[in-house]
Amino acid sequence: MNAGPTTPLADPPVTASRRRILARTRLDFLLDALLLVAYTLAYSLGFTGIALHEWLGTGLGVALLVHLTLHWDWVIRTTRKLFSRGSRERFVWLVNLLLLLSMTLCIASGILISEVALPQLGITPPASSFWRQMHGTTATLTLILVPIHAALRWRWIVGVARRSAAWRPGRSR
Amino acid sequence: MKFLRHLTAVVLAVAVIVGLGMLWAHASGGPGRGQAPVHEALLRTEQIKTGVIRVHSGNGFRLADTGDLIRTCEIEAALAAVVITVSVIRRRRRRMRRTAATA
Numbered sequence: 001m002n003a004g005p006t007t008p009l010a011d012p013p014v015t016a017s018r019r020r021i022l023a024r025t026r027l028d029f030l031l032d033a034l035l036l037v038a039y040t041l042a043y044s045l046g047f048t049g050i051a052l053h054e055w056l057g058t059g060l061g062v063a064l065l066v067h068l069t070l071h072w073d074w075v076i077r078t079t080r081k082l083f084s085r086g087s088r089e090r091f092v093w094l095v096n097l098l099l100l101l102s103m104t105l106c107i108a109s110g111i112l113i114s115e116v117a118l119p120q121l122g123i124t125p126p127a128s129s130f131w132r133q134m135h136g137t138t139a140t141l142t143l144i145l146v147p148i149h150a151a152l153r154w155r156w157i158v159g160v161a162r163r164s165a166a167w168r169p170g171r172s173r
Numbered sequence: 174m175k176f177l178r179h180l181t182a183v184v185l186a187v188a189v190i191v192g193l194g195m196l197w198a199h200a201s202g203g204p205g206r207g208q209a210p211v212h213e214a215l216l217r218t219e220q221i222k223t224g225v226i227r228v229h230s231g232n233g234f235r236l237a238d239t240g241d242l243i244r245t246c247e248i249e250a251a252l253a254a255v256v257i258t259v260s261v262i263r264r265r266r267r268r269m270r271r272t273a274a275t276a
Contacts (some may be wrong), residue, residue, distance in 0.1 A: 040249060046241030065183055072179035104190040130198045147249040151256035 022163075029160045035063050036150060043143055054110065054117035056071060061107040068100070092152050099145040106138035 009117050041048055042056040088164070109131040111118065118125050150157070 017202070040245050044242040044245045046238050050181050065180065065187065068183040068186075069176060069180045072182060100186075101190055105194050108191045108194060128198070130201060134194070134198075143245070143248060144252060147252040148256050151253040151260070154253075154257050154260065 025160055026164060029065055029157070029164065031063065031070070032157075035060065035067060036146065038063065039142070039146055043139060049071070051116040051120075054114050057107055057110045058117060060103075064103060064107070095145060095148055095152065099142065099149050102138045102145060103139040105134060106142050109135040109138065116159075 038056055038060050042053055042060060047058065075096075078089060082090060082093060112125050112128070112131045113135055114123075114125050123133050
């Protein structure tokens with residue numbers, strides 16, 4: 001794999017790797033934006049109605065798994081350096097952990113109290129007041145944590161949005 | 174391969190959280206306490222299936238009922254604005270301290 005000066009049509013390795021990083025950044029950005037919009041819609045039960053709320057919640061569960069998988073490197077890296085890093089990174093880690101706990105319990109409890117989506121599939125979940133209460137509490141906690149989670153990375157968001165706005169297909173930046 | 178490895182770790186982490194939630198539910202009296210009667214739940218399911226209970230959401234968004242959505246957006250925007258403001262102020266202070274130290 002020698003992409004030297006004798007092959008002018010092939011991309012130099014640095015550009016190809018940079019392009020890969022940019023593609024990955026764009027994927028992260030789009031998925032994060034999708035998660036934010038989906039959660040905002042899912043929380044607005046009066047706007048979506050119960051069935052759409054439940055299906056959006058189920059979709060959010062899948063998207064959350066993908067989001068976590070894409071950022072698992074960060075989780076491992078930050079957890080390892082937790083006691084040797086500055087307080088800000090520790091705060092971000094704590095917010096992310098709380099968000100993981102509350103969102104997971106919110107989606108799981110939502111599935112367990114499903115009134116439309118699961119019954120439509122022929123599954124009758126065991127409705128319980130514990131899970132109803134859990135769903136309400138974790139949904140509110142998630143509503144507080146989601147904007148904090150996003151805002152803690154606002155510089156990255158602004159940077160990627162600016163680059164994406166200036167990006168033209170076929171032109172590597 | 175790396176993606177699959179990470180996905181497995183994530184699924185395990187999520188399963189642990191859900192498992193802990195189940196334990197919590199069990200410890201606080203189990204699904205039996207304060208539970209809606211099973212017969213009622215089954216009846217509701219049957220009514221949804223047969224169309225006796227009409228669920229609005231099948232029709233999608235209620236575009237006229239945007240109040241709920243606007244309220245959610247307002248809460249999110251307010252919280253994000255607070256975090257960004259604090260972040261900007263802290264950054265500015267740090268920069269000023271650094272400038273003062275070098276001067």
